[in-house]
Amino acid sequence: MTHRKTSVAVAALLGLSLLAACGSGDAPDTADAGAEAVILANGMTPKEQIDARQAHLKNYGKAFKTISDQLKASDPDMTAIQTAAANLVSEAEGMETWFPKGSGPDSGVKTDALPTIWESPEEFNQLVADFQTEAAQLSEAAQTGDVEAIKVAFGETGKTCKSCHETYRADD
Numbered sequence: 001m002t003h004r005k006t007s008v009a010v011a012a013l014l015g016l017s018l019l020a021a022c023g024s025g026d027a028p029d030t031a032d033a034g035a036e037a038v039i040l041a042n043g044m045t046p047k048e049q050i051d052a053r054q055a056h057l058k059n060y061g062k063a064f065k066t067i068s069d070q071l072k073a074s075d076p077d078m079t080a081i082q083t084a085a086a087n088l089v090s091e092a093e094g095m096e097t098w099f100p101k102g103s104g105p106d107s108g109v110k111t112d113a114l115p116t117i118w119e120s121p122e123e124f125n126q127l128v129a130d131f132q133t134e135a136a137q138l139s140e141a142a143q144t145g146d147v148e149a150i151k152v153a154f155g156e157t158g159k160t161c162k163s164c165h166e167t168y169r170a171d172d
């Protein structure tokens, strides 16, 4: 289980590896005890939470690229746009729960989420809500099949990605 490897790594970071150095059969238990200390309020480990949200965010990127590519095409594939827009909406469900306390860079897990998320959670959650609203409107526009309306909604949605990344994501 990769989970276990993480537990061991986390325990090592906490300095519990000193105990494991005794070489007794207790070492694995010690590592597990260390892992239990870093369970988030939602029951996930920081790594599980970060992996899960990054997987959703990668899918935002895929959906967005599909729509962008189609909007540049001379004859956009409307079904591809509609599917991608609907995927974006469903991928974004529950985004406000993906950044629980303890799932930032302090966890020791690699993440581009900046500590500012937990310093200004209300502002962050507002940007989540703005994005979800725009994504829903993009999906509605996609249903109409009106390329110009889709372009406008796509632009508005893209602004919400950008304004969040500018403040809350590293390397952007």
Ligand code: HEC
Binding pocket: 050, 053, 054, 055, 057, 058, 060, 061, 064, 110, 111, 112, 113, 114, 124, 127, 128, 131, 157, 158, 160, 161, 162, 164, 165, 168, 169, 170
């Ligand atoms: C409310 C804030 C917010 C919004 C809105 C948002 N993102 Fe992000 N995005 C983030 C944060 C924070 C990360 C870094 C997450 C991490 O590494 O734990 C991220 C990471 C990503 C990644 C990298 C995922 C990976 O690890 O490979 C992609 C791709 C991405 N976002 C695309 C988008 C797109 C496209 C949109 C809009 C359609 C969007 N995001 C909207 C905050 C946001």
